[in-house]
Amino acid sequence: MADVAVAAGVSVKTVSNVLAEHPGVREETRARVLTAVDALGYRLNPAASRLRSGRTGVIAFALPHLYQPYFGDVAERVIAEGERHGYTVVIEPTDALLARERAVLSGGRAQQVDGAILSPAALGVIDLQGLHVEGPVVLLGARLDDPPADQVVMDDRGASRTAVAHLLAAGRTRIAAVGTTQDGGSADEREAGYRDALTAAGVPVDPALLLDAPDWDRRSSGAAAAVRLLDSGAPFDAVFCFNDAMAFGVLRVLASRGLRVPEDVAVVGFDNTEQSRFSTPPLTSVDPGQEQIARTAVDLLVRRIEGRTGAPEVVVADHHLVVRESSGGPRTPVV
Amino acid sequence: MADVAVAAGVSVKTVSNVLAEHPGVREETRARVLTAVDALGYRLNPAASRLRSGRTGVIAFALPHLYQPYFGDVAERVIAEGERHGYTVVIEPTDALLARERAVLSGGRAQQVDGAILSPAALGVIDLQGLHVEGPVVLLGARLDDPPADQVVMDDRGASRTAVAHLLAAGRTRIAAVGTTQDGGSADEREAGYRDALTAAGVPVDPALLLDAPDWDRRSSGAAAAVRLLDSGAPFDAVFCFNDAMAFGVLRVLASRGLRVPEDVAVVGFDNTEQSRFSTPPLTSVDPGQEQIARTAVDLLVRRIEGRTGAPEVVVADHHLVVRESSGGPRTPVV
DNA sequence: CCATCGGTTGACATCGTTGTAATCAACGAT
DNA sequence: ATCGTTGATTACAACGATGTCAACCGATGG
Numbered sequence: 001m002a003d004v005a006v007a008a009g010v011s012v013k014t015v016s017n018v019l020a021e022h023p024g025v026r027e028e029t030r031a032r033v034l035t036a037v038d039a040l041g042y043r044l045n046p047a048a049s050r051l052r053s054g055r056t057g058v059i060a061f062a063l064p065h066l067y068q069p070y071f072g073d074v075a076e077r078v079i080a081e082g083e084r085h086g087y088t089v090v091i092e093p094t095d096a097l098l099a100r101e102r103a104v105l106s107g108g109r110a111q112q113v114d115g116a117i118l119s120p121a122a123l124g125v126i127d128l129q130g131l132h133v134e135g136p137v138v139l140l141g142a143r144l145d146d147p148p149a150d151q152v153v154m155d156d157r158g159a160s161r162t163a164v165a166h167l168l169a170a171g172r173t174r175i176a177a178v179g180t181t182q183d184g185g186s187a188d189e190r191e192a193g194y195r196d197a198l199t200a201a202g203v204p205v206d207p208a209l210l211l212d213a214p215d216w217d218r219r220s221s222g223a224a225a226a227v228r229l230l231d232s233g234a235p236f237d238a239v240f241c242f243n244d245a246m247a248f249g250v251l252r253v254l255a256s257r258g259l260r261v262p263e264d265v266a267v268v269g270f271d272n273t274e275q276s277r278f279s280t281p282p283l284t285s286v287d288p289g290q291e292q293i294a295r296t297a298v299d300l301l302v303r304r305i306e307g308r309t310g311a312p313e314v315v316v317a318d319h320h321l322v323v324r325e326s327s328g329g330p331r332t333p334v335v
Numbered sequence: 336m337a338d339v340a341v342a343a344g345v346s347v348k349t350v351s352n353v354l355a356e357h358p359g360v361r362e363e364t365r366a367r368v369l370t371a372v373d374a375l376g377y378r379l380n381p382a383a384s385r386l387r388s389g390r391t392g393v394i395a396f397a398l399p400h401l402y403q404p405y406f407g408d409v410a411e412r413v414i415a416e417g418e419r420h421g422y423t424v425v426i427e428p429t430d431a432l433l434a435r436e437r438a439v440l441s442g443g444r445a446q447q448v449d450g451a452i453l454s455p456a457a458l459g460v461i462d463l464q465g466l467h468v469e470g471p472v473v474l475l476g477a478r479l480d481d482p483p484a485d486q487v488v489m490d491d492r493g494a495s496r497t498a499v500a501h502l503l504a505a506g507r508t509r510i511a512a513v514g515t516t517q518d519g520g521s522a523d524e525r526e527a528g529y530r531d532a533l534t535a536a537g538v539p540v541d542p543a544l545l546l547d548a549p550d551w552d553r554r555s556s557g558a559a560a561a562v563r564l565l566d567s568g569a570p571f572d573a574v575f576c577f578n579d580a581m582a583f584g585v586l587r588v589l590a591s592r593g594l595r596v597p598e599d600v601a602v603v604g605f606d607n608t609e610q611s612r613f614s615t616p617p618l619t620s621v622d623p624g625q626e627q628i629a630r631t632a633v634d635l636l637v638r639r640i641e642g643r644t645g646a647p648e649v650v651v652a653d654h655h656l657v658v659r660e661s662s663g664g665p666r667t668p669v670v
Numbered sequence: 671c672c673a674t675c676g677g678t679t680g681a682c683a684t685c686g687t688t689g690t691a692a693t694c695a696a697c698g699a700t
Numbered sequence: 701a702t703c704g705t706t707g708a709t710t711a712c713a714a715c716g717a718t719g720t721c722a723a724c725c726g727a728t729g730g
Binding site: 010011012013014017024025026029048050051052053054 | 677678684685686687
């Protein structure tokens, strides 16, 4: 930096001011400095900046697993969004372990990062409610009554309602729900949305059509649920799955039992992962607005890091239903 | 650190030596220092370490896209492996853009990272051959004759041979290959392995069964290839796809045309991604040894960073075939 | 013509750690 | 008793940037 300063005929501090985009540098001086920077091919040493300023320029994104396409997708968007704001994103797979998720909230990475985005898996709604959070944090996922930090949430209930209403509108009345769990969070909300839609249409809720699946990550959960449903003998003409992974498991079992989708059974998923476009048949799915979630989460976090104070903000992401063949959508061309 | 030094009755340098695990500290002194560290809850300031030592403790892993399950999987393993070695891993999605891949090799992140692992997508074999590489780098992917850096490669040809031999052993003789491209790399190698196996079995290679697909990332590539194959009228009883994504596209088209898998057509993929276990039917696939690739790549890189010199090392990962229902493997229980 | 003021620029100290080289104690050999 | 060695510890400076605050500039107003 000293070399640049000499080349530009100014002090190092002025060079620093130009590079940090501090106000109060005359346009002509700024230009002179930038020319010198270019000429010398000079680049800021981030380690020194960090030491002196105390800012790391790094944010952590903690998520259960990177190999799940939903999270891979969100992670990629978060990385891009972080870069736009001048931050490096470090992905931290928690493996859905309680201790790792706790570590994120209690500032385990203290001097390593300026803030963190957490997509909790092990930590339930009850754990999070009113928990103490260290440093700037944004939570993704289910809505909390008394959020300990900024949040970006999906409208689980509304989205679920939309999905089920779509099936009802298509004339289905025996609609199974796959993935119920009493988690006080997304599962409950999605179930509530399911009930809302049925009730609004005057269709009774049949407990035989509510299929538990505590582990949403595995297609086999969906497959197992479908097997239970078929074996129970309860008639059904549609299945609403609380995520795509389980929906793929359901599709597979239906196919193996010789049931046609959507003729015999309509299927709807939740997440609109990239694969849903390419399953057999293509899966109708709720798009929970991942792009918006990533963008908003980074935005909230960066603003918090850069000094925003006050009560936690909660942003509800927009959702919409993507109708494909599995629920009677148009046959999409194969290619 | 000064506080710790006082508490332990030593100099700051000794504290530093203990924490850096430098040799030449008496056991008793070391214990005293560690006790003081614990008591004060002291943690090294990484920014200062970096500034002084010039090491960032960060490695970059550049890959085309994180939302592709194959890469998500590898990335997760690389992150874990990096942590084991005391390094933070930063994922850098290149979006398969030439410029970004070049930037990795030319040390664009110079002061930001100690080294990088690159999984090239845009850079072809010809580009990489003998290219100048800045700083410690490990390349993943296709084997190069004159590698500019350490490499971890798959045995594309051998793995491909194994897959096709498996189909031949199952009595299939009209085996289509999906994904051929003249890329001078993986595609060519896999095609060569396909030819090897056929030739060894005395089965002629029919050009009508070689299906081009330049873009491996999209299932639609596989779907399009399947459509061309079916429309060509050429008889076939098996399809070997050069990756899983294309295999899923093929499965979908076969299903939509009423062909049964594996009864009418056996299908084999390549990558053994998590989804292959759950497709309809479950997909036989070549496992290219992702775990080993991640482990070896980090290992090579870390050793290079920590001073190893000499000619580039090349490690060939082990592969094995995972036989599932799509090629006549046992019907796996659905759950 | 001089004091003052807002806007720019600069000198200096400092962030927390580690590399270098010097110091020191202990010990066996001369 | 002295000296060279070895091993452990320490004093000191330096890594490269930025925050603080003082110095400076030209222009304005009295």
